[in-house]
Amino acid sequence: MSDQAVAIPPDAVAAEIEAESHAPYLKVWFGLLVFTVIEYFYARIFKDYFTLLVLGLMFCALIKAGMVGWYFMHLKFEGNWVYILIAPTLLLATILTFALMPDMSLKYDESEDRAAEPETSNARAIGTRPTFDFMAVLDS
């Protein structure tokens, strides 16, 4: 990676860098530790309650991810240009997720279990499907 020689900053930028270099990183680190511990015990306590589990854990995960982005990736200190890059990305990511929703709601059809499925001429033609168990070589 080539390096950028940053010009000596004027006072305003120097002040901003000063604020950035003194950001409360250790407090953020402690916050991330607390949320990781909360996640750990929350997952143990609510492991049998799927909806509560997903909602609670995703809430904690998004808070943690937000802390990393806001403080460590310096979103707090950047200008609007970075949001011009991030916003379309998040929009496209959201669209992609919504575009997958029909597939997500497509449930497995039990009637298509191999035992219930009559053997077709195509299935006979294909025969045994190849396996990709590359680890089998370790057992030999």
Place this chain on the structure above:
Amino acid sequence: MAHADVSTTPASTGHGRSTDHKHPITPGKVAMWVFLATEVMFFTGLIGSYIVLRAGSSARGYSNLYAPTTNIAEVEGATGILITSLGGGSAEAVAEAVGHATGQTPEQVERIIAAVPHGVVGGLSHGHAKALIDRLSALGAKAVPEELVIHGWPKPYDHLTNPLSIDLTALNTFVLICSSVTMVLALSAIQENKKSKCSAYLLATVVIGGAFVGVQVYEYYQLMIGHHYPVGISATGHFRPSVSIFASCFFTMTGFHGAHVSAGVIAMIAVFLQSLTGKYNKANYATIENVGLYWHFVDLVWIILFTIVYLV
């Protein structure tokens, strides 16, 4: 390389997000953010595919008594036992008793014995299960009845369907978070022109990041080779990408993330070595900032992946 375009307007030094002035923008930083935007799409695609596969998985895809590919409809009336300890019984005698009761091949029985304390014997009638438990007790082994439990996806903390160690990975998650902190402290140090401190923090980031990769390699080794798992996890006793959709998803997602972390460690080593030559100072730290952005991003992604793959 061209100098960064640093333009400013009157500033505030408060701790809220500044909107009345600009932080230095370098072409390298913009390029890194564009790259990270593509990475967001990449991991969104991975996570989206995972959700599709998980949601579309059969409601009877995983069970405590049978391998993930088993058609549960064919074996639903049967029950099983769980061998929790060989106790004073010899492994050979226990294996012989299990083989005699089930008619399984010596290799299959060997896998059951290797998986103790989670040795699962399925496909038994209630009468045969009770008789086998009595026989094993007479040999000094401990076994309990295990009724068929079916899941649509392996449950966290269920040792009979899910081999993932949440304790180890939760610790490893925190290790990666610590490396993010040392990374940002390295940047902070060089912004104050403290070169030695910056190098020390970069070295710490390399070591801690390397530790994360090391733990992941250890985890992969245990899953694929070192540990024997019950049949509900894998018919072969080892958790490898081919044993189930869950395994394929797990190795794809954590593998791609691990590759990103490994690339980050290599980049970090290069930056650390350059820092020893005195290349960086308070007017020239863009490389450290850009590598740091990448490093924090892989940390951020892992926070999401850990939650989705391990905890849910």
